Amino acid sequence: MLNRNTTIDNPQLVKHMQNYGSYLVRHWLFAKETSQERDENREQSQAFDIEHVQTGRRTRVSTLNEAQKWIEAVTLGSDAMSNQPN
Numbered sequence: 626m627l628n629r630n631t632t633i634d635n636p637q638l639v640k641h642m643q644n645y646g647s648y649l650v651r652h653w654l655f656a657k658e659t660s661q662e663r664d665e666n667r668e669q670s671q672a673f674d675i676e677h678v679q680t681g682r683r684t685r686v687s688t689l690n691e692a693q694k695w696i697e698a699v700t701l702g703s704d705a706m707s708n709q710p711n
Contacts, residue, residue, distance in 0.1 A: 646700040647678035650692065 651674040673692040676683045677699050686692050 644700045644702075646696070648696055649676045649678060650674070 653672040653674070655670045655672070657670065671687060673686050673689065674683065675686070675692055675695060680699075682699060684695050686695060
């Protein structure tokens, strides 16, 4: 476990840790009832609301894969994935 007093002697690890970002992720799971039997036949959709804490940039995506891509792009400083800067 790393903390602020940890010394890192591995240059490869330090190289990979140079890009850091803090994110608030909210996961919404919506149920769409497709029949009267609510507990049996249920379709689900989801949304991820993500906020970059340092800049306030935000987006909403529908898959975890899209969320990961947006987080990586923002952390690396790319504007390619900035969907909705609210």
